[in-house]
Amino acid sequence: MEKYAIVATGLKKVYRALGGRSITAVDGLDLTVGAGEIFGLLGPNGAGKTTTVKMLLGLTHPTAGTAEILGIPVDRPESRRKVGYLPEGHRFPGYLTARQTLSIFARMSGMDAARIKSRIPLLLDQVRLSDWADVRVKKFSKGMTQRLGLAAALVHDPEVLLLDEPTDGVDPVGRREIRDLLHAEAARGKAILLNSHLLSEIELTCDRVAVLRRGILVAHGRIEDLTRKESQYKLMAAPLDQAHVSAMQALGATVALQNGHAVLSVRDLAHLNQLIDRLRADGVLVSELSPLRSTLEDVFVDLVRADDSPAPGTEKVS
Numbered sequence: 001m002e003k004y005a006i007v008a009t010g011l012k013k014v015y016r017a018l019g020g021r022s023i024t025a026v027d028g029l030d031l032t033v034g035a036g037e038i039f040g041l042l043g044p045n046g047a048g049k050t051t052t053v054k055m056l057l058g059l060t061h062p063t064a065g066t067a068e069i070l071g072i073p074v075d076r077p078e079s080r081r082k083v084g085y086l087p088e089g090h091r092f093p094g095y096l097t098a099r100q101t102l103s104i105f106a107r108m109s110g111m112d113a114a115r116i117k118s119r120i121p122l123l124l125d126q127v128r129l130s131d132w133a134d135v136r137v138k139k140f141s142k143g144m145t146q147r148l149g150l151a152a153a154l155v156h157d158p159e160v161l162l163l164d165e166p167t168d169g170v171d172p173v174g175r176r177e178i179r180d181l182l183h184a185e186a187a188r189g190k191a192i193l194l195n196s197h198l199l200s201e202i203e204l205t206c207d208r209v210a211v212l213r214r215g216i217l218v219a220h221g222r223i224e225d226l227t228r229k230e231s232q233y234k235l236m237a238a239p240l241d242q243a244h245v246s247a248m249q250a251l252g253a254t255v256a257l258q259n260g261h262a263v264l265s266v267r268d269l270a271h272l273n274q275l276i277d278r279l280r281a282d283g284v285l286v287s288e289l290s291p292l293r294s295t296l297e298d299v300f301v302d303l304v305r306a307d308d309s310p311a312p313g314t315e316k317v318s
Contacts, residue, residue: 003034003035004032004033004034004035004191005033005034005035005037005069005070005159005160005191006031006032006033006039006056006067006068006069006160006191006193007031007032007067007068008029008030008031008032008052008055008056008065008066008067009030009065009066009067010028010029010030010064010065010066011026011028011029011030011031011052011055011062011064011065011066011067012024012026012027012028012029012062012063012064012065013025013026013048013051013055013060013062013063013215014063024214024215025048025051025215026048026051026052026055026062026212026215027048027214027215027216028064028065028216028217029048029052029065029212029215029216029217030217031052031210031217031220033160033191033192033193034191035159035189035190035191036186036187036188036189036190036191037186037191037192037207037208038182038183038186038192038194038205038206038207039191039192039193039194039206039207039208039209039210040194040195040196040202040205040206040208040209040210041053041193041194041195041209041210041212042195042196042199042202042209042210042211042212042300043195043211043212043213043304044213044304046214047212047213047214047215047304048212048214048215049195049212050088050164051215052212053162053164053193053195055067055074056069056074056162056193057074057080057083057085057162058074058075058076058077058079058080061075069082069083069160070082070159070160082156082158082159082160083158083159083160083161083162084152084153084154084155084156084158084160084161084162085153085161085162085163086149086150086152086153086161086162086163086164086166087149087164088164088165088168090145090149091145092137092145092148092149092152093137094136094137094138095136095137095138096136096137097133097134097135097136097137098124098129098132098133098134098135098137098140098148098151099120099124099133099134101137101148101152102120102123102124102148102151102152102155103116103120105152105155105156106119106120106155106156109155109156110156111155111156119155119157120133120155121133123151123154123155124151126151126154126181127147127148127150127151127177127178127181128147128174128177129144129147129148129151132144141169142168142169143169143170143171143174145169146166146167146168146169146170147170147174147178150163150166150178150181154185158190159189159190159191160190160191160192160193161182161185161190161191161192161193161194162193162194163182163192163193163194163195164194164195165195165196165197165198166178166182166194166196167179167196167198167201168196168198175198175201179201179204179205182194182205183205186207194206199295199296199297199300200295200296200297202223202296203223203227203295203296206223207222207223208220208221208222208223209221209223209226209296211299211300211303211304213303213304218303218304219299219303223296224293226296226299227293227294227295227296227298227299228291228292228293228294231265231266231267231268232263232264232265232266232291232292233263233264233266233272233289233290233291233292234261234262234263234264234288234289234290234291234292235261235262235263235264235286235288235289236260236261236262236286236287236288236289237262237279237284237285237286237287237288238284238285238287239283239284240257240262240279240284244279244282244284245257245262247278247279247282248264248275248278248279251271251274251275251278252267252271253265253266253271253275261288263292276289
């Protein structure tokens with residue numbers, strides 16, 4: 001049985017507002033994140049992402065359902081001992097240096113002085129802040145502050161990371177470095193749950209994703225599965241002329257020639273192989289055949305474009 005670092009089952013959060021209104025933030029969420037996995041939590045504003053993270057951290061209690069981190073129910077404080085958290089829009093006191101900031105977080109995590117002394121230089125190097133170790137945080141750019149926040153989340157070497165917009169305000173080079181850092185941490189067995197509006201970053205970083213809409217899980221799975229266009233393939237072959245296109249169309253395929261290649265829409269794999277066999281019988285040499293994919297942004301927009309109007313007497317919030 002696979003070991004999951006984060007498990008949520010039937011997680012639900014309903015708030016009661018003035019006037020008797022019911023505000024449902026999360027509605028029956030099932031979620032698992034494995035050790036060594038980077039998992040993306042996606043959704044438009046108000047989808048329930050922040051509320052989900054708050055319930056995992058024990059900052060708000062679920063109305064129904066359960067959640068565990070490393071096998072410990074999230075309503076128990078010890079569930080958070082091995083968790084690193086990077087909130088969105090975090091702030092550090094401007095009069096502290098980067099080294100002092102990390103030292104405070106390390107002491108709050110229960111680390112001893114010897115370990116703090118050896119750990120902080122390594123972290124500062126990891127997030128490319130070694131040259132700024134003793135500079136006051138008030139002089140940091142937004143991207144540098146974000147890097148320092150990630151270092152603070154990592155300071156006690158947690159087994160689980162909950163990251164909210166980890167690359168917000170970071171330049172492209174910095175985003176690449178943070179992405180590499182997260183992949184390295186996952187390779188060491190850390191479970192990483194992150195949410196971000198930068199879908200291109202999610203696509204490059206995460207193993208699996210879940211998409212929330214109005215508090216409900218509307219899609220989840222591996223990115224390569226979610227972005228695959230069913231039964232559409234890119235074909236590069238030579239020679240490939242209108243006669244070959246007509247032959248494939250006669251076999252029931254939809255064929256479009258685009259910039260030197262063909263896009264095939266087929267019924268199934270057997271149908272695809274029938275087309276390729278016909279081309280080869282006609283002396284056509286196939287140099288590339290690959291399934292077409294959407295971008296994660298395309299999939300995301302399609303999923304959240306559905307009617308978002310709440311049912312009478314209810315509201316959805318983040």
